[in-house]
Amino acid sequence: MTPSKKILVIDDNEDVCELICDTAKAMGIDCVATTKAPEFLDALTDDVTLILLDLIMPEVDGIELLRLIAQRGSKAGIVLISGSGKRIIETAEELIATVGLSSAGHLMKPFRIAELKSILETLAVPASRPAFQRAPDMAIPEQDLRRAIDRQEFVLHYQPQIDAVSGDVIGLEALVRWQHPDRGLIFPDSFIPRLEEMGLIDAMGWIVVDRGMREIGEFAGPDGTPPMLSLNISPVSLNDLKFPDRFLAIADQHRVPASGLIIEITESGLIKGFAQTLDVLTRLRLKGIQLSIDDFGTGFAMMQQLRNVPATELKIDKSFVQQMHLHDRDRVMVQKTVEIGHELGLRVVGEGVETEEQFDFLVANQCDALQGYLFSRPLAVNALIPWLESYRERLQAAG
Numbered sequence: 001m002t003p004s005k006k007i008l009v010i011d012d013n014e015d016v017c018e019l020i021c022d023t024a025k026a027m028g029i030d031c032v033a034t035t036k037a038p039e040f041l042d043a044l045t046d047d048v049t050l051i052l053l054d055l056i057m058p059e060v061d062g063i064e065l066l067r068l069i070a071q072r073g074s075k076a077g078i079v080l081i082s083g084s085g086k087r088i089i090e091t092a093e094e095l096i097a098t099v100g101l102s103s104a105g106h107l108m109k110p111f112r113i114a115e116l117k118s119i120l121e122t123l124a125v126p127a128s129r130p131a132f133q134r135a136p137d138m139a140i141p142e143q144d145l146r147r148a149i150d151r152q153e154f155v156l157h158y159q160p161q162i163d164a165v166s167g168d169v170i171g172l173e174a175l176v177r178w179q180h181p182d183r184g185l186i187f188p189d190s191f192i193p194r195l196e197e198m199g200l201i202d203a204m205g206w207i208v209v210d211r212g213m214r215e216i217g218e219f220a221g222p223d224g225t226p227p228m229l230s231l232n233i234s235p236v237s238l239n240d241l242k243f244p245d246r247f248l249a250i251a252d253q254h255r256v257p258a259s260g261l262i263i264e265i266t267e268s269g270l271i272k273g274f275a276q277t278l279d280v281l282t283r284l285r286l287k288g289i290q291l292s293i294d295d296f297g298t299g300f301a302m303m304q305q306l307r308n309v310p311a312t313e314l315k316i317d318k319s320f321v322q323q324m325h326l327h328d329r330d331r332v333m334v335q336k337t338v339e340i341g342h343e344l345g346l347r348v349v350g351e352g353v354e355t356e357e358q359f360d361f362l363v364a365n366q367c368d369a370l371q372g373y374l375f376s377r378p379l380a381v382n383a384l385i386p387w388l389e390s391y392r393e394r395l396q397a398a399g
Helices: 014-026 037-043 062-071 086-098 113-122 142-151 192-198 201-219 243-253 274-286 302-308 328-343 356-364 381-398
Strands: 006-010 030-034 050-054 077-082 102-108 154-163 169-180 184-186 228-232 261-266 290-296 313-316 347-350
Touching (some): 014 030, 030 037, 037 062, 050 062, 062 086, 077 086, 086 102, 086 328, 102 113, 142 169, 142 192, 142 201, 154 201, 154 381, 169 201, 169 381, 192 201, 201 381, 228 290, 243 274, 274 290, 313 328, 328 347, 328 356
Parallel strands (some): 006 030, 006 050, 050 077, 077 102, 290 313, 313 347
Antiparallel strands (some): 154 169
16 A cells, blocks of 8 residues: 555544544554545545545435435445445445446444454555446447348357356357457447448348348367357347248258247347237247346346247346345345256356356356356457367366
């Protein structure tokens, strides 16, 4: 720590303010503490590195202060202090991210000095901006997007899905990218919304379907059987009653069996035009195609959709997987999703697995398959083929 670090504390208890400042100054950290909101806001300068904020205040409460801190554009990390219960703190931490601030942990009253020191030692310098923020979307001319459709400039990167018991690669999720002739590789967040606005999302979807079915055979194992192919399909396409026949015709053309295909659908995408969508989904299942509910737990009517949709798979959203060791509610959501999925006879996939700790927890809770950067990022065809060969060799050697 260097004296250039500065923290700002607001708590309605003067003894707590004094304790925090004494601890901080002993660690070489400049500290300003107050029990009054106006004094706190006056002291909120650009050089403040960390803010320790009591949620329960007599005049201006902590939630109101968070709003004011965000309005000031502060880059300081926020440490919440409260004795009001862990669930309230967790919800407040979600609010921190929502308003564009950076969470740096929390202290439950009464806290120990060791807990305070731990936060000051490891979290005094937060990221300048929270990780969820993205750079503004690049301005893409409409004619570029129309040309991309006409010339089929969209390519696929594939992320492996790993069987939790055997370790085998059992599936590949196809993720679209745009290989722009001038700008290079463009990720979907920058062009999917534009294609939806322009009414071209269905046209791009058919390019993805055709390419995925054409390429999946290249990833076959020693026995000649390729992994399952998971394709993300737009709700627009799933509202077209002709979709199943066209989809199966492409599968037949590329000699891909229906049983080797999974269509991934998002919860939010099932809300509009549900009657026709249910018609399409049911016909797809009758023809042997599997259905996966993607990002499970993030929709507004997830249980109703789970009851109605003839799904064969649930994918636990990565936001729960990556937060389950930080928040009890996320851990419970993961555990219960696996239980619900199995009770309904569904395969359950954990997305966003990045650490051994997450891997061990999901395996211990009988998650069926895993997907994430712990195994591999999404790879282009020319990178995935050697990765699969190397992975299979390592798996065989370990076995």
